[in-house]
Amino acid sequence: MGKVKTLGDKRRFSATLVQQQQMNHDVYRMVLSAPEIAAMIKPGQFLQLKTGRLMDPLLRRPISIADADDGEGTLQLVYRVVGEGTKYLAGLQQGAEIDILGPLGNGFTLQGERPLIVGGGMGIAPLLYLVRALCPKPVDVLLAGREASELFWIKLFAERCQAVHVTTDDGSLGTKGNALALLPQLLAQGQYDMLYTCGPDPMMEAVAKEAAKHGVPCQVSLERYMACGIGACLSCSCGAKDGSRKKVCTDGPVFWAEEVML
Amino acid sequence: MSKVDSRLAVNLAGLQLNSPVMTASGTFGFGLEFRDFLDLNRVGAVMVKGTTLAPRAGNSGQRAVETPAGMLNCIGLENPGVDKFLNETLPQLREYDTQVIVNIAGATEDEYARLAEKLTVPGVAALELNISCPNVKQGGIAFGTCPESASGVVRAVRNATDKLVITKLSPNVTDIVAMAKATVEAGSDILSLINTLIGMKIDIDRRRPVLGNVIGGLSGPAIRPVAVRMVYQVAQAVDVPIIGMGGIMTTEDALEFILAGASAVAIGTGNFVEPELAERMADELSAYLDKTGTASITELIGAALPERQTREGGGCTC
Ligand SMILES: Cc1cc2nc3c(=O)[nH]c(=O)nc-3n(C[C@H](O)[C@H](O)[C@H](O)COP(=O)(O)OP(=O)(O)OC[C@H]3O[C@@H](n4cnc5c(N)ncnc54)[C@H](O)[C@@H]3O)c2cc1C
Ligand SMILES: Cc1cc2nc3c(=O)[nH]c(=O)nc-3n(C[C@H](O)[C@H](O)[C@H](O)COP(=O)(O)O)c2cc1C
Numbered sequence: 001m002g003k004v005k006t007l008g009d010k011r012r013f014s015a016t017l018v019q020q021q022q023m024n025h026d027v028y029r030m031v032l033s034a035p036e037i038a039a040m041i042k043p044g045q046f047l048q049l050k051t052g053r054l055m056d057p058l059l060r061r062p063i064s065i066a067d068a069d070d071g072e073g074t075l076q077l078v079y080r081v082v083g084e085g086t087k088y089l090a091g092l093q094q095g096a097e098i099d100i101l102g103p104l105g106n107g108f109t110l111q112g113e114r115p116l117i118v119g120g121g122m123g124i125a126p127l128l129y130l131v132r133a134l135c136p137k138p139v140d141v142l143l144a145g146r147e148a149s150e151l152f153w154i155k156l157f158a159e160r161c162q163a164v165h166v167t168t169d170d171g172s173l174g175t176k177g178n179a180l181a182l183l184p185q186l187l188a189q190g191q192y193d194m195l196y197t198c199g200p201d202p203m204m205e206a207v208a209k210e211a212a213k214h215g216v217p218c219q220v221s222l223e224r225y226m227a228c229g230i231g232a233c234l235s236c237s238c239g240a241k242d243g244s245r246k247k248v249c250t251d252g253p254v255f256w257a258e259e260v261m262l
Numbered sequence: 263m264s265k266v267d268s269r270l271a272v273n274l275a276g277l278q279l280n281s282p283v284m285t286a287s288g289t290f291g292f293g294l295e296f297r298d299f300l301d302l303n304r305v306g307a308v309m310v311k312g313t314t315l316a317p318r319a320g321n322s323g324q325r326a327v328e329t330p331a332g333m334l335n336c337i338g339l340e341n342p343g344v345d346k347f348l349n350e351t352l353p354q355l356r357e358y359d360t361q362v363i364v365n366i367a368g369a370t371e372d373e374y375a376r377l378a379e380k381l382t383v384p385g386v387a388a389l390e391l392n393i394s395c396p397n398v399k400q401g402g403i404a405f406g407t408c409p410e411s412a413s414g415v416v417r418a419v420r421n422a423t424d425k426l427v428i429t430k431l432s433p434n435v436t437d438i439v440a441m442a443k444a445t446v447e448a449g450s451d452i453l454s455l456i457n458t459l460i461g462m463k464i465d466i467d468r469r470r471p472v473l474g475n476v477i478g479g480l481s482g483p484a485i486r487p488v489a490v491r492m493v494y495q496v497a498q499a500v501d502v503p504i505i506g507m508g509g510i511m512t513t514e515d516a517l518e519f520i521l522a523g524a525s526a527v528a529i530g531t532g533n534f535v536e537p538e539l540a541e542r543m544a545d546e547l548s549a550y551l552d553k554t555g556t557a558s559i560t561e562l563i564g565a566a567l568p569e570r571q572t573r574e575g576g577g578c579t580c
């Protein structure tokens with residue numbers, strides 16, 4: 001453990017798989033030993049993982065940082081198996097080496113005394129590390145999923161958060177409905193001075209609108225198809241409200257809600 | 263960081279490169295994006311993203327998708343426009359000991375000519391004409407699919423600048439040799455090939471094309487045999503130097519292109535997977551010269567070509 005060699009560049013590393021744990025039927029949590037990255041990485045940043053030895057798959061896969069421990073030199077990734085690349089990750093055994101570019105992108109701005117965090121689906125992953133960074137501030141979190149098995153996150157957040165609110169589309173856990181079923185009443189209490197959100201675009205758009213209504217600053221973390229992750233290809237481009245274009249990989253993935261068009 | 267190896271130096275019609283390995287347009291940003299991954303001074307030339315007169319926002323919807331041993335893209339030439347490039351990017355790029363080649367794209371011959379005029383400034387080593395763009399005056403058919411319209415663009419640029427003119431050929435044609443001959447006759451100093459092959463992918467769950475633009479350009483290892491074949495054919499038909507590209511991921515791949523007649527190569531999609539590839543490949547080419555007792559990379563250019571007089575094009579492939 002702890003044996004991480006650089007592959008010759010400043011932001012390309014070889015990480016060692018320490019532990020792999022299945023969280024539900026298709027989501028896994030991976031602990032990696034990667035001291036150089038753990039020392040640098042900020043919440044909201046991501047990595048580009050090589051998910052195959054040669055050309056299959058060809059492109060790297062972007063995965064967020066779900067947690068990092070500088071002392072231990074470890075990183076945690078939480079990912080859903082949706083295709084070849086993530087299937088490859090799920091099949092890796094302890095001790096496997098993974099070729100990683102990172103840290104990439106810009107993370108969250110840590111501000112506010114009483115932040116609220118709203119996460120949906122796999123967008124919850126980067127928010128766990130955000131909570132760690134915001135500690136010891138009292139942080140509340142609202143987690144939205146389709147059904148109860150998606151919300152294995154609750155116990156991970158519970159140890160770090162003041163309050164964990166939950167919604168599910170089918171009502172199998174917490175309040176029935178999406179994040180908006182609960183968000184307006186939370187914001188109406190008037191105690192929050194910062195909002196962070198990551199999840200599907202329509203959810204973030206609605207959350208940002210609600211935050212604006214209550215005058216709470218809001219940051220969103222975007223996900224776009226990324227071929228390079230390092231600002232070279234423009235496959236991740238999104239429109240900014242000032243009419244310019246932003247690269248989600250290098251200008252983001254975290255933006256102020258009023259900066260970008262969702 | 264290793265030193266520049268003079269055995270790797272090549273000269274393409276006056277374009278002097280300290281390494282035959284360049285980076286292809288649209289796959290290396292403006293070069294500056296890669297400062298954290300490699301030493302830009304060791305890249306033979308940076309071919310910057312396709313630049314247009316006015317800024318362009320590019321296409322909406324999904325712009326890229328992986329396909330077997332490759333990827334499709336439909337970026338739609340998003341770029342900040344030539345003025346911003348000249349004022350903000352070029353001064354930064356000039357601080358590095360690499361040649362700057364500007365890839366230009368227009369909707370009319372006149373747009374290409376105006377771009378060429380604007381880019382006739384110190385620090386720009388050559389212009390690369392992306393002729394895979396739709397020709398507005400001809401109903402949007404790409405300039406690069408017909409020898410006459412391609413030659414028209416080359417002549418317009420030739421008359422507007424004394425910079426080296428590189429024409430980048432599109433592989434989406436029936437006769438690449440005819441395109442090569444026409445664009446050389448019109449005044450190209452160098453040819454680069456190949457651009458992407460047009461393709462598409464359908465999402466069977468949504469029953470819709472994956473890409474926002476429906477069709478996109480295929481790049482990566484999947485297209486390499488097509489590219490090597492085209493370089494091999496064109497090298498036998500014209501006397502100008504060739505920059506070979508298409509699916510280069512390893513030093514062995516680069517050597518294939520050089521042996522097929524390319525004087526230099528460019529890495530495209532490979533930059534996404536291994537951002538330091540252009541630098542590492544220069545080191546590996548040096549090692550190859552050592553191993554094979556070759557005095558200079560130039561000895562290898564076209565070494566796999568048949569004697570010129572014996573073959574014109576290819577034979578039947580059936
Ligand atoms: C900045 C960023 C951070 C991410 N963080 C995480 C994370 O922490 N955990 C996690 O599980 N996933 C995350 N993703 C999504 C993850 O990158 C994709 O699920 C993964 O690339 C799929 O690869 P694959 O080979 O398994 O599937 P593929 O065969 O490539 O694709 C399978 C399906 O997933 C879709 N898909 C592929 N890439 C993306 C993408 N970039 N965004 C959305 N859908 C995609 C495809 O359209 C297809 O429908 C993140 C994406 C980005 C851009
Ligand atoms: C994302 C992307 C963007 C590209 N943009 C341009 C461009 O702006 N102008 C151009 O002439 N070629 C462009 N190309 C084509 C490449 O320069 C190159 O010719 C092609 O991808 C084949 O090389 P490769 O297989 O190594 O990628 C682009 C390719 C990709 C993948």
Ligand code: FES
Nearest residue numbers: 229231233234249
């Ligand atoms: S993913 Fe290539 S520029 Fe963002």
